[in-house]
Amino acid sequence: MSFDYFEEVWVNDNWEDDELIADAAGEIAEATQQCISQPGGLYKAFHNTINSIKLFRFNAFIKTASIEEQSGAMSEMNDVISQTLGQHATTQSTAQSVRSFKLQLISDPGSPPNQAAIKNVTEYLSLRDTSSDDVSQPSKDTKNHRSAMRFELEEYSESVTTALHDTFYTGAYLPCTCSGKGRVVCLSEDYICALRLDGYQHVPGDDNHCFFDSVIAGKDDESYQWTPVQFQLLRKTREGVRVGLPADPLDVRNGSSTHKVSFKALDDFCTILTWSIRCWRIHVSKSVETHRFCWGIEKSFPNIFPPQGAPMLLSTALEQDELSARHKVFLAFTISKAFWQYYDSDWMKVEWSLETIQLLRTSSLESEAPFLKIRSAESEDSTYREHESDGTSGGVPHLHPYPYVLNLGLLLVQLGSITHDKTTITANATQLTGAKKNNEICISCCNEISADSAWPTIKLPAKDKLRYRRIVKECLPTPEVPKPLFEEHLNAVERRLALKDYVVRPLFELFQDMADPDGTAFQPPNLAQSNEPPVLQAEDGANKVSKNRSDLASDWLNNITNSWLHHHVSATIEKFKKPKIAIIDTGFDGRARFVDRKLKKRLNMLLATEMMEYNWKDYWQSETLPQDNDGHGTAMLSIVHRIAPFADVCVARIAGKDEDLKRDPKMTSNNLAKAILWAVEEQDADIVSLSLGWEQEQSVDRSRVISNAISKALSHRNQNLLIFAAASNWGGSKHELFPAEHQTVFSIRATNTKGKHEEFNPSLPKRGGKVFGTLGLEVPASNRGNLAPQYINRTGTSVATAVAAGIAAIVLGYINIHDEKGSWGNIRMFKGFQSLLYKLSTEPEVRKRFITLDNHSKEEDQVNFETALSSSSNSKQGK
Secondary structure: OOOOHHHHHHHOOOOOOOOOHHHHHHHHHHHHHOOOOOOOHHHHHHHHHHHHHHHHHHHHHHHOHHHHHHHHHHHHHHHHHHHHHHHOOOOOOOOHHHHHHHHHHHHOOOOOHHHHHHHHHHHHHHOOOOOOOOOOOOOOOHHHHHHHHHOOOOOOOOOHHHHHHHHHOOOOOOEEEEEEEEOOOHHHHHEEEEOOOOOOOOEEEEOOOOEEEEEEEEEEOOOOOOOEEEEEEEOOOOOOOOOOOOOHHHOOOOOOOOOOOOEEOOOOHHOOOOOOOOEEEEEEEEOOEEEEEEEEOOOOHHHHHOOEEEOHHHHHHHHHOOOOHHHHHHHHHHHHHHHHHHOHHHHOOOOOOOOEEEEEOOHHHOOOOOOOOOOOOOOHHOOOOOOOOOOOOOOEOOOOOOOHHHHHHHHHHHOOOOOHHHHOOOHHHHHOOOOHHHHHHHHHHHHHHHHHOOOOOOOOOOOHHHHHHHHHHOOOOOOOOHHHHHHHOOOHHHHHHHHHHHHHHHHHHHHHHHHHHOEEEOOOOOOOOOOOOOOOOOOHHHHHOOOOOHHHHHHHHHHHHOOOOHHHHHHHHHHOOOEEEEEEEEOOOOOOOOOOHHHHHHHOOOOOOEEEEEOOOEOOOOOOOOOOOOOOOHHHHHHHHHHOOOOOOEEEEEOOHHHHHHHHHHHHHHHHHHHHHHHHHHHOOOOOEEEEEEOOOOOOOOOOOOHHHHHHHHHHHHOOEEEEEOOOOOOOOOOOOOOEEEEEEEEEEEEOOOOOOOOOOOOOOOOOOOOOEOOOOOOOEOOOOOOOOOEEEEOOOHHHHHHHHHHHHHHHHHHHHHHOOOHHHHOOOOOHHHHHHHHOOOEEEEEEOOOOOOOHHHHHHHHHHHHHHHHHHHOOOOO
């Protein structure tokens, strides 16, 4: 089908040609994106854009199943077209509007508004039309088949859910010797506690056990000093045989688990909670009707919890609009998965609502998994108590025969609504009970969806809105459209399976497919990670299983980001001044996949009303939008963001590519001088990262512009500025580059994960002294835009410089939080931080120091870390 053919059809407004299908629209939109970057391809891209609009709009009009859906599809297309064209576009006026739009683009193709308009339309239309598909059904196409293959949920056995319920409620009392409490304590009665709902496919644990994370605080503790407690339960039990506890309960281990925890018999639960240990694991076993408890110290998961702070009810988070649309979909999946996992168990007697599902703040609500509040008394309301209703209650028939499914449907409807009044959908049912309450909620949910063709009202693309809408409809009865969950012949086991196939799986695939406009795939919150160093090889020397260098580098970085020190800074820094890092390089690509909402906020990309307000400055081509034609700067920013995601950042571009530094050293030197002053004077940066350098300092108009800029910047900040620069990748025959060799700049070399300095580092200084290095070998870093692969491994002192800057941000973040009296102020200066580096680093080789936080990153190392800060700050001179 040629472009001319489509153009003719469009001009004649031939809306009845059913040969124009959505697949062709999708293919043309994809071709549009490809040809934009080709020579002479811009004009062709405009034609493709117009044809995509035409085909997609036409298909949405003729292929939807109902009048309501036809109206919704037309409304959605009118919205995107009117937003792009800047005027309301009705069906009759669309053709003329688009022709005008095309002329406008052709007349000035290079203007930022027109280029943004092209991107707006093509990205929207590159989504294939699914309006005629039953997207709630398990998908058969190749893409979704891959999703289905990776979606194999592991369910809890009845013995596991029963033992877990008993642990929190009356069936299994924990031992206690506290005065006035007798010999036992019940968690739900004596403590504030919440169970973490897991947002992952597989059940956490090992071959023999399931692990359940929870938080517990004192009943009268208004500050909510949380103690993380992980309950370890046997996956399966053999009737009449006590398993899991050997003859000696003082040495319970997890069999084949990688988590090796020695347990002791639990004699007094309340007492151990008063000990200054961050996290506990309690092993629960059962012999016939007797529960046994043992405890051990567990360090693999506490960092996902805040040290203190009141939980935020999910209703409050929705009312205050603190969650993104993507995170709401993640919560929808997590909650639906929990309903599937606990279906037809005693946990369904517990109240599941916006008032009992809550979020615990760490660094941001945006990264939170939900917790279920454990009330002291289970729900007395029978509305959701049974898997199936009895048909009638007090002579009133049940409109929805399956209370568990109705409860889930209600929560999904509430998550799909954004305004305050939408979250109170149950208000009219508050005083009702039984079938009347059931019916009122069912009617309210159905009305919520049908009253507004644009529902869900959260900010999702039209395709994703339609998918979410149809998934939620699976939970609500519509007699004219038979649905699998409402087939009367199904028993509880079969209905649970239908719930997985028609609600849980589609929600999982939806949030897996969702992306920001930049293409960043949504990832759920981080799983609990062990603080133990990674096992690099098997204990049997004959069967060594080594990791490649990239995996080792990733593990090394994970050890930093999973450390107590990192999580402490991340969780607390929001109340204090954040350290700010300036990355001066080849710029950065704002479309790169790692540029998430958090980084956009740090770059002021979410708050800025004008492009000039971004924390971005281009001294190479004066571009107002972030640019990176090389990818080097993007990679460095991704490394810094990975290590210090809590830090504010600013980025300056001083060259288009690496070779520009050699091709035009004077211009790029002058650009660097300006960028340093901009970063310090206008952006108030605390740390400057320079993954670049020249063999010697360049003179511009007989002026040492870079040295002068460094001196001026230090003076402006009263010496409270840390500058890191790449040493050199040219090997031992060369000396350090400039500005790394500058006396007030930290010259950073590259090491492997063990601290060995690489051969491409420059020679050691002839006058003696020691040098600093950190990880710079095969480090995963982000690629530009949507280029494949998403991550490429980077090696060199440039990488090590970015790593060092990130580590410095962790240190300064800790100081900003704890240094109320200014006792550690000198750490912000060159000599003070240099002195600290000697204390933090090790010396695997003579005169070669290795910057690492391994020895100062755990909570038990806090005293030593603060001692190092104090002695370094008081040191009059670095070593």
